[in-house]
Amino acid sequence: MCSLVLPPWRPLPLAASPSLPSTHPLPPSSACHVPTRARTPPRRAAAVPRVRAAAPDAHDAAALMVSRAEAGDFAEARSIWAQLLHSSAAPYLAAAAPRLLPAYARLGRPDEILLAARELSARDPSAARALYPLAVSCLGAAGELARMEDAVLDMGRLGLHVGAATGDAFLRAYAAAGTVPQMEAAYRRHKSTGLLISRGAIRAMASAYIARQKYYRLGAFVSDAGLRRRRDVGNLLWNLYLLSFAANFKMKSLQRAFLEMVAAGFLPDITTFNIRAAAFSTMCMFWDLHLTADHMRRDGVAPDLVTHGCFVDAYLERRLARNLTFAFDKLDGNAEPIVATDGIVFEAFGKGGFQASSEALLEATAGKRRWTYYKLLGVYLRKQHRRNQVFWNY
Numbered sequence: 001m002c003s004l005v006l007p008p009w010r011p012l013p014l015a016a017s018p019s020l021p022s023t024h025p026l027p028p029s030s031a032c033h034v035p036t037r038a039r040t041p042p043r044r045a046a047a048v049p050r051v052r053a054a055a056p057d058a059h060d061a062a063a064l065m066v067s068r069a070e071a072g073d074f075a076e077a078r079s080i081w082a083q084l085l086h087s088s089a090a091p092y093l094a095a096a097a098p099r100l101l102p103a104y105a106r107l108g109r110p111d112e113i114l115l116a117a118r119e120l121s122a123r124d125p126s127a128a129r130a131l132y133p134l135a136v137s138c139l140g141a142a143g144e145l146a147r148m149e150d151a152v153l154d155m156g157r158l159g160l161h162v163g164a165a166t167g168d169a170f171l172r173a174y175a176a177a178g179t180v181p182q183m184e185a186a187y188r189r190h191k192s193t194g195l196l197i198s199r200g201a202i203r204a205m206a207s208a209y210i211a212r213q214k215y216y217r218l219g220a221f222v223s224d225a226g227l228r229r230r231r232d233v234g235n236l237l238w239n240l241y242l243l244s245f246a247a248n249f250k251m252k253s254l255q256r257a258f259l260e261m262v263a264a265g266f267l268p269d270i271t272t273f274n275i276r277a278a279a280f281s282t283m284c285m286f287w288d289l290h291l292t293a294d295h296m297r298r299d300g301v302a303p304d305l306v307t308h309g310c311f312v313d314a315y316l317e318r319r320l321a322r323n324l325t326f327a328f329d330k331l332d333g334n335a336e337p338i339v340a341t342d343g344i345v346f347e348a349f350g351k352g353g354f355q356a357s358s359e360a361l362l363e364a365t366a367g368k369r370r371w372t373y374y375k376l377l378g379v380y381l382r383k384q385h386r387r388n389q390v391f392w393n394y
Contacts, residue, residue: 059092062080062096066099069104090124093120110147113135139173140169140170143173175201197225202225210347210348225237243344249282268295270301270303273295277289277310284314304338305338305373308373312324328373333374334372
């Protein structure tokens with residue numbers, strides 16, 4: 001491979017001109033002076049082309065390195081990296097790192113991520129402040145927890161501060177790829193730094209607890225994360241707290257937690273009401289379902305497809321489909337169906353039959369027909385009726 005740094009610029013030699021007869025020969029002094037001036041270019045003219053030509057070549061080489069890495073040609077990308085690293089074009093590597101390191105993580109080369117961070121930080125210490133948080137994020141996204149820990153230790157040795165974004169990526173990685181004890185240990189380390197846990201990290205840890213059905217630990221976690229103190233993520237924490245009781249069908253604790261939420265000054269939203277409705281629907285607690293609908297109407301919270309689905313599933317479970325029109329009148333069944341509930345509720349309860357069927361129908365007929373909850377109910381009831389029929393094939 002050719003070198004990426006251009007050699008010093010030299011002028012091309014002048015072509016020898018054919019000898020022609022001259023009737024006026026130059027004096028000897030002039031003949032000696034003119035070729036010397038033509039062969040020796042000024043020093044300023046030699047320096048300008050070198051500066052203008054080196055920068056675009058280094059930039060193009062860095063872009064080529066990234067494209068080779070994204071294509072899976074790691075040997076070529078590594079070769080270009082080494083040449084740029086040991087030249088004056090090393091700053092171009094720091095600019096290419098936001099594309100290069102995620103490509104290594106996506107293609108399963110975590111060793112290259114940590115090696116690149118160490119080599120470039122040794123060559124350019126000022127680049128380490130932005131490079132190591134990127135390396136931690138990429139290694140965490142790839143599930144490389146051991147190498148992510150090595151990157152964090154390198155940050156400590158270099159005296160770099162672990163910021164909120166790095167701590168957030170650290171927690172997300174353990175929530176996605178670690179065990180519950182490892183995730184909780186990472187949370188304690190994050191809390192000891194004095195950083196507030198972000199909304200995304202709260203959701204990631206809650207999903208990890210729900211996936212393993214650790215609802216008691218979920219409630220303890222959200223209580224410790226600032227349940228009654230933080231207003232910026234207050235409704236999220238309270239909804240997760242209610243979900244920790246509703247998913248275990250601890251109905252008295254659920255009701256008590258709901259009253260505590262209202263007493264603390266937090267306003268219930270559609271997700272709050274649907275967490276309660278999902279638990280009441282599963283337990284076929286019709287009185288509490290109707291009280292939930294009345295409370296939503298009083299607070300001005302419009303019911304969505306999930307709310308209607310809770311009523312439909314509970315009524316069909318008890319074979320009371322004829323009474324559904326009474327419930328839909330209270331829920332505004334003529335409205336256009338929407339889903340406004342936080343998706344983390346479905347991770348705990350799943351989707352009911354009416355909701356799943358209606359979402360599939362809405363997706364199949366997107367924009368072709370105006371649907372209401374009553375129309376979706378009619379289609380779903382016909383489908384349930386046909387499912388219970390026996391068709392003889394003679």
